[in-house]
Amino acid sequence: xxxxxxxxxxxxxxxxxxxxxxxxxxxxxxxxxxxxxxxxxxxxxxxxxxxxxxxxxxxxxxxxxxxxxxxxxxxxxxxxxxxxxxxxxxxxxxxxxxxxxxxxxxxxxxxxxxxxxxxxxxxxxxxxxxxxxxxxxxxxxxxxxxxxxxxxxxxxxxxxxxxxxxxxxxxxxxxxxxxxxxxxxxxxxxxxxxxxxxxxxxxxxxxxxxxxxxxxxxxxxxxxxxxxxx
Numbered sequence: 001x002x003x004x005x006x007x008x009x010x011x012x013x014x015x016x017x018x019x020x021x022x023x024x025x026x027x028x029x030x031x032x033x034x035x036x037x038x039x040x041x042x043x044x045x046x047x048x049x050x051x052x053x054x055x056x057x058x059x060x061x062x063x064x065x066x067x068x069x070x071x072x073x074x075x076x077x078x079x080x081x082x083x084x085x086x087x088x089x090x091x092x093x094x095x096x097x098x099x100x101x102x103x104x105x106x107x108x109x110x111x112x113x114x115x116x117x118x119x120x121x122x123x124x125x126x127x128x129x130x131x132x133x134x135x136x137x138x139x140x141x142x143x144x145x146x147x148x149x150x151x152x153x154x155x156x157x158x159x160x161x162x163x164x165x166x167x168x169x170x171x172x173x174x175x176x177x178x179x180x181x182x183x184x185x186x187x188x189x190x191x192x193x194x195x196x197x198x199x200x201x202x203x204x205x206x207x208x209x210x211x212x213x214x215x216x217x218x219x220x221x222x223x224x225x226x227x228x229x230x
Contacts, residue, residue, distance in 0.1 A: 034188075055133055
C-alpha cells in the first residue's frame with residue numbers, strides 16, 4: 001500500500017501545529033492557598049535578631065517533605081528588602097540537640113510548653129534567636145497519566161503523546177516560641193497537567209506544580225510573619 005505524500009505531509013504539519021500551541025501555553029497549573037490565623041504574628045511583635053526556621057516533618061520517612069521544597073521556601077522568605085531573618089534547619093537542630101530530633105520533637109503545639117520546661121531548652125532557643133518555627137508537611141505526587149510514545153530504532157524518530165497530572169500539596173504550621181502557642185496554618189495545593197508530544201523528538205511541556213506551591217506558600221508566609229502592626 002502506497003502512502004499519499006500530500007496526506008502524510010498534512011498530518012505532520014497538523015501535529016506540529018498542535019505541538020507548537022502546547023509549547024506556547026506550556027503545562028497548565030492551578031493553585032489554591034488557604035490561611036488560618038490563631039494569633040497575631042507580625043513585625044510589630046518581633047525585634048531585631050529574631051529569626052524563623054523551617055523544619056520538615058520526620059515522623060513518616062516515606063512521606064517526608066522534600067528538602068528541595070523547604071530550601072525553595074526558605075530562599076524566597078529571605079530574599080528582597082522585606083526578607084525575613086532565617087536559620088537553617090541543620091543549625092537549629094544542632095543548637096537544640098537532641099530536643100528536635102524525631103524521637104523528642106513535639107508533634108503538636110500542645111507539646112511545646114512541656115519541652116520548654118525541660119532544663120536548658122528555653123535558654124538554648126533564646127540563644128538561637130529563633131522566634132517562629134514553621135513546620136512544613138506535604139509532598140508532590142503523580143495522580144494520573146496516560147498515552148504512549150514509540151520510537152523507531154532505525155533512527156527515524158519518535159511518534160506519540162503522553163500526559164501526566166501532578167498534585168503538590170503542602171502545609172505550614174507556624175509556632176511562636178515566645179508565647180508557646182500556634183500562630184496559624186497556611187496550606188497550598190497546586191495541580192497541573194504536563195504533556196509530551198513526540199513528532200520525531202519528544203518535547204516535554206512541564207507543569208511546575210512544586211514551584212507554584214513554593215512561590216504561593218512563601219508569599220503567604222512572608223505576609224503572615226512580616227505584616228506590620230495596624
